Amino acid sequence: MRVSASKSPSSAHADGAATKGKRRLSSDHLSRSSERLPAKNSFVQFRRLQRRGPSSIDSYALLRVLRARTKASSRVEKTQLHTFAITLGFESIVHLQTALITMYSEMGSINDAHRLFDKTSCRTVVCWTALISAYVNNGRPGKALELFRHMRLENVEPDRITITIALSACADLGALDAGEWIHMYIYRHSSMGLGEDLILRNALINMYAKCGHIQAAHHLFDSTKQRDVTTWTSMIVALALHGRANEALLLFAEMKESMSSHSNGCRVSPNHVTFVGVLMACSHAGLVSEGQFHWESMQRDYNLKPQLAHYGCMVDLFCRAGLLEDAYAFIKEMPVQCNAVIWRTLLAACSLHGNVSLGALARRRLLELEPDHAGDDVTMSNVYAAAGLWDEKQDVRKRMKRRRDPGGSLIEVGSRKHEFVSADRRHLREKGMQEVLQSIVENSRALVHVPDADITVDGMETNMDDS
DNA sequence: GTAGGGTTAG
Numbered sequence: 001m002r003v004s005a006s007k008s009p010s011s012a013h014a015d016g017a018a019t020k021g022k023r024r025l026s027s028d029h030l031s032r033s034s035e036r037l038p039a040k041n042s043f044v045q046f047r048r049l050q051r052r053g054p055s056s057i058d059s060y061a062l063l064r065v066l067r068a069r070t071k072a073s074s075r076v077e078k079t080q081l082h083t084f085a086i087t088l089g090f091e092s093i094v095h096l097q098t099a100l101i102t103m104y105s106e107m108g109s110i111n112d113a114h115r116l117f118d119k120t121s122c123r124t125v126v127c128w129t130a131l132i133s134a135y136v137n138n139g140r141p142g143k144a145l146e147l148f149r150h151m152r153l154e155n156v157e158p159d160r161i162t163i164t165i166a167l168s169a170c171a172d173l174g175a176l177d178a179g180e181w182i183h184m185y186i187y188r189h190s191s192m193g194l195g196e197d198l199i200l201r202n203a204l205i206n207m208y209a210k211c212g213h214i215q216a217a218h219h220l221f222d223s224t225k226q227r228d229v230t231t232w233t234s235m236i237v238a239l240a241l242h243g244r245a246n247e248a249l250l251l252f253a254e255m256k257e258s259m260s261s262h263s264n265g266c267r268v269s270p271n272h273v274t275f276v277g278v279l280m281a282c283s284h285a286g287l288v289s290e291g292q293f294h295w296e297s298m299q300r301d302y303n304l305k306p307q308l309a310h311y312g313c314m315v316d317l318f319c320r321a322g323l324l325e326d327a328y329a330f331i332k333e334m335p336v337q338c339n340a341v342i343w344r345t346l347l348a349a350c351s352l353h354g355n356v357s358l359g360a361l362a363r364r365r366l367l368e369l370e371p372d373h374a375g376d377d378v379t380m381s382n383v384y385a386a387a388g389l390w391d392e393k394q395d396v397r398k399r400m401k402r403r404r405d406p407g408g409s410l411i412e413v414g415s416r417k418h419e420f421v422s423a424d425r426r427h428l429r430e431k432g433m434q435e436v437l438q439s440i441v442e443n444s445r446a447l448v449h450v451p452d453a454d455i456t457v458d459g460m461e462t463n464m465d466d467s
Numbered sequence: 468g469t470a471g472g473g474t475t476a477g
Contacts, residue, residue, distance in 0.1 A: 063470055098471035129472040164473045171474095202474045233475045273475050280477070312477040341477060 059090045066099050078103055094122045098130045105134030123154070129162045132169070141169035145178055158185075160192050160200050167203040171210035179207040202230045209238030227258075229268045237277035245285030252278050272304055279313035283320050291317040312342050319349035324358055340369040344376065351379050354386035374403065 066081050082100055090096050097120045104113035113134045120127055128151040135144035148166045151158065158166065163182060170179035183204060186192045192200070201224055208217035221227075221235050232255045239248035252274070259267050270278075275298045282291030295314055298304045311334050318327035327346055331338050343365045350359030363380045366373065377400045384393035427433065 060470055067471090093470090095471040100471095102472070124471085126472045131472090133472060159472090161473045168474065197473095199474050204474090206474065228474095230475045235475095237475065271475085276476050283477090307476095309477060316477060339477095345477070 057088065059088075059093050059096055062088070062090060063096055063099055066096070066103060075107055078107060092121050094120065094124060094127060097121075098124075098127050101127070101130040101134060105130070105137055108138060110134055110138045110140070123156065125151075125156050125159055125162060128156055129158075129165060132162065133165045136165055136169050136172065141172035141175075144169040145173070145175065160197050163192065164200050164203045167200075167207040171203075171207040174211050176208075176211035176213060179211055182207075198224075198226065198228060198231070202228070202234055205231065206234040206238070209234055210241075212242065214238065214242060214244070227268065229271050229274065232268060233271070233274045233277060236274060237280070240277045240281035240284060243284055245281040245287070248277060248281035249285075249287075249290070252281075270298075270302060270304075272307060272310070275302075275304060276309050276313060279310060279317065283313055283317035286321050288317055288321050288323065308336060308339060308342075311336065311338070312345065315342050316345050319345050322349075322353055324349055324353060324355050328358055328361075338365070340366055340373070343369065344373075344379070347376060347379050347383070351382040351386055354383070354388075356383060356387045356389065359383035374400065377403075 062081070062085060066085075081103070085091060085096055085100065097116060101113045101116050104110070104116060113131065117123075117127065117131045128147070132144045132147050132151070135141070135147065145166065148158070148162070148169070151162075163186060166182055167179060170176070170182065186200070186204070201220065205217050205220045205224070208214070208220065217235060217238060221231065224231055232251070236248045236251050236255070239245070239251065252270070255268070255270065255274075259269060275294065278294050279291055282288070282294065291314065295306070295310070298310070299306065311330075314330055315327050318324070318330060324346070327349065331342065331346065343362045347359055347362040347366065350356070350362060359380065360383075363376060363383075366376045370376075377396055381393045381396040381400075384390070384396065
């Protein structure tokens with residue numbers, strides 16, 4: 001979630017005081033003030049110190065600017081801070097190194113973060129944790145877990161923060177085995193303090209929930225006496241994601257109940273993320289009016305301004321219920337720019353319900369936003385197929401062939417990665433996998449009505465592992 | 468005397 005900076009009167013005041021005051025700007029002044037000042041001011045002050053010469057800045061002051069700047073500044077300014085740390089001879093200070101790793105991570109420059117780590121003089125658990133966290137936050141949880149193992153091989157013991165991040169990586173990967181191993185690790189190291197550390201506890205609940213072990217998640221959730229908004233939200237989102245919409249909504253009701261009863265002395269209020277879970281539950285269960293109720297309620301009762309994710313949930317709510325015109329009307333009313341994910345939701349629904357005119361409209365918007373997304377051609381061809389427009393479908397398929405952009409997917413089984421590319425039959429266990437796929441499709445057909453008779457498993461072939 | 472790394476999201 002991004003929080004935009006706001007101009008507050010206090011910042012103007014603080015800046016004014018610094019300008020008018022005759023006293024010398026010391027690094028001490030900067031250290032104290034930068035904590036409560038918006039990032040921009042601390043950087044302005046930092047520039048003044050810079051002009052006074054390097055001697056007026058110590059590593060504490062630089063670190064504070066660095067931390068303030070990580071939240072809001074340009075790439076150039078951030079990189080300048082690194083250069084400045086080198087110029088001042090602070091390069092080997094481990095606290096600065098760690099903060100710089102985090103800074104590069106937040107810029108999305110994971111390679112720079114790793115390079116810096118490789119150069120660090122002192123590989124403390126904090127330094128390792130910063131790097132592991134960098135990989136998780138940049139969407140590479142597998143690499144994060146690999147580094148977690150590497151760290152232990154170097155005899156650096158993880159602490160509760162490392163463990164929290166490793167659990168988050170397991171959750172992203174759906175790596176239940178690794179997650180359970182970490183749970184045992186916490187159990188064996190009672191000093192880890194699962195009882196007192198709610199963030200760690202939440203990470204554990206979330207790991208079990210995301211890995212599909214809802215029972216274990218629920219058990220931990222039940223035994224958590226002091227729950228915060230993340231505890232509740234993790235559980236609600238997990239239930240919604242696993243198709244247990246009614247349980248998710250019951251839990252949300254229970255959350256609101258516990259808010260009003262003051263029973264445990266700590267009042268928690270749902271936040272943006274909680275409502276993503278609630279709206280997701282409604283759309284998955286086809287509960288349109290209940291979804292609309294919560295949509296209104298989040299704004300009216302909780303003063304939460306809907307974000308793009310919430311708009312996406314609402315469009316999905318109408319789409320899954322087959323209310324395509326309502327979905328389109330909702331999109332047109334949106335005060336924020338609709339993104340490709342939302343148009344894609346509508347396009348997929350058009351394919352399911354054979355609505356060619358809306359489908360073509362969504363496809364046009366997608367071509368403007370993400371012209372290279374090959375999957376949209378597949379969906380569009382399915383829109384035509386669902387409406388029985390076979391010539392149009394063929395045209396789209398031919399266009400796709402010309403682009404020669406085969407789809408691929410990747411799965412990790414044990415420690416081996418298997419990559420599947422369309423029309424590639426080189427995998428050693430090709431035959432067995434085809435049989436399993438075929439039986440899944442047949443079982444699905446027996447259970448539900450499949451509106452698009454064109455869906456087959458050909459093109460699901462495979463190959464190769466890179467391990 | 469002070470400093471670095473943490474959970475939830477179509």
